[in-house]
Amino acid sequence: MALTKELAGFVGSLRFGDVPPAALPFIRSAFTDCFATLVAGRVSEPARILRETLDPPPGESRLFVDQGTARAPEAAWLNATAAHALDFDDAAQKGHLSAVLVPAILAEADACDADGRAMATAYAAGYETWAELLRREPGLYHNHSWHPTGVFGPLAAAAACASLRGLDARHTAHALGMAASRSGGVIANFGSMTKPLHAGIAAHAGVMAARLAQRGFTASPDALEGSKGLMRGISPEGRVDVDSPVLAGRDWKLPRDGVNIKKYPVCFATHRALDGILDILAEQVVPAGDVKRIAVTISRRNKSTLRFDAPQDRLQAKFSMQFAMASAIVAHRCGLQELDDALVQRADVRELMRAVEVIPTDEEAGDRAGEAPVDVVQLQLQDGRTLRREVDYVRGGPERPLLPGELFAKFESCLQAGGLAADARPLFNALMAVDELPGTRALYALAESREIHP
The missing domain is CATH 3.30.1330.120 (2-methylcitrate dehydratase PrpD)
Known part of the structure; x- marks a missing residue:
């Protein structure tokens, strides 16, 4: 079975109308919560040090670390690191999926002038790509030193950015193959500044993979399933399934598994x-x-x-x-x-x-x-x-969602922690309807209602 090719076919053909309506509330919550944790995390040491070290020139994508701009790959890298810096971002599919996807999508949406439907579709493409690969491994990556955020984040971000850029299946397969060579992240770095860097590197890798693929950069067609491919290489027990058909787009994981909105900024x-x-x-x-x-x-x-x-x-x-x-x-x-x-x-x-x-x-x-x-x-x-x-079930998960008002309370407190003086309610409402936005500029106009003061 050509796993890379089939998965690329799902991503390349996905349209907003294919996304199950039951998935949209999770997508909206994910964008809203991740934006909040990004703002809160922008004043963290990892975000500051990375910003000072990269010192990127101005570009087409918004930086929320200091409200400047950068090229999309660097913006995704910086914003994703900030989003995961406090470990307050949502959890899904054994990792921190939104801290990778949302910054990568926002950065590329700036560059592509994509609307909210395209952003929501990109999130769904990334989520289902991650879930499809994760389901194939019966072992636990955490037990074998692997951090799924760093391992599957590059592939999910590549899928999301390929979707945003309208790549066909052939070019998307190359993007996934490139992203496979950017996978990594070890549990040993938990409790250090490098853990949030896993999300940042993943977001950067995904943006770059889609951009390179669009320009004709190639990768192996069996980078995921091959005998020397990613899935066999990282398998904790050597029992990974690389032969069964791809279920992404047929058995949707997002409406069922959703995202877990974290009530506490700890593991x-x-x-x-x-x-x-x-x-x-x-x-x-x-x-x-x-x-x-x-x-x-x-x-x-x-x-x-x-x-x-x-x-x-x-x-x-x-x-x-x-x-x-x-x-x-x-x-x-x-x-x-x-x-x-x-x-x-x-x-x-x-x-x-x-x-x-x-x-x-x-x-x-x-x-x-x-x-x-x-x-x-x-x-x-x-x-x-x-x-x-x-x-049995954590508060903030699909089985026990946050009470009315709890997500906004977290959103508002994160904006305050990060020094964003914008009116929280209009910004929150816009993010909770992200799929209806005409583009990122409408969102940023609300974030700029007053200056950011780090």
Whole structure:
């Protein structure tokens, strides 16, 4: 089976009318949430250092790092890194799909003068490309050191940009083949500035692959499925399926799997446990001094992803269940304000972190590879009582979507964190109807209603 060719055929023929209506709410939420996290992340150290290092000349695409412009590849690189810098962007298909796709799409939409329908179609093309490749591997990439954001992000971004540029199947296949040689990203870099760079590199790679393919740059026709191709090369267990027909466009994943809007700016592996402990604390006041032990049961895959039992700074704290639980108890939340080096080093927080035990389970949910059927939080108190919660689906996911107003509250707080003084409501409304926009200029006009002050 010619996987590369068939997948390129899906991308090359996709039109807005082919996108299931049930997918559109997820696409709108993804653009809205990613734009917010991009603005919040633009004042982060990774975004600042990358901007100063690249120092790109002005171009056709908008930079939200400082409201300047750059050529589309550099704009996608910078904006995607900023979008993932705080780990507050949505999660889907075992990675951070929107932090790659949305910046790449916005950058190329600027260059192509594409409208909202084209942008929504491009997102669908990228999402389904990522999902199609992910479904073929029975093993877990996280267990084999691979970060799916860095591995599948270049291919998804290449598909999205090929769609925006109207590439036919032949040219799209070359774009996918080039993107396959840009795949990478290791779990070992979690907790460092390089993790958000995975998203930035992926977005840049996708933009470049589509542009090169359009000009006649070629790649191997079996770059994905060949005996020396990407899918076999990265397979954790050597059991990847490269022979079955492509389901993209026939069995749509986006309307079913959707996106998980993150309530907390920490690794997604902590979120169900955070939901559980915050539910406990909402019902009962628990002073830190009353806590004897906090036992959290999660999947073995998620435990291995949370690499830091005793984090030393805010970057490591994002990948620490110990910090997530301690933050919830001392601050009754785990938000952007809590991701602070001073809080991570505070004596009472460190004492609470030592009271957290993370217990792995090998039991898996049938519909969610790598996830336990439930995450369990047990809060043992000094007086002998144990408060317990089991959480099956995370808040912000398709099964338990955010409550009315919660997405806007996150959007508004992210704009404030990033120093964007524009009126949040009109900008939010425009993004929540992204497929109806006449183009990116209408969006940027709302973002420029007042100046950005980093």
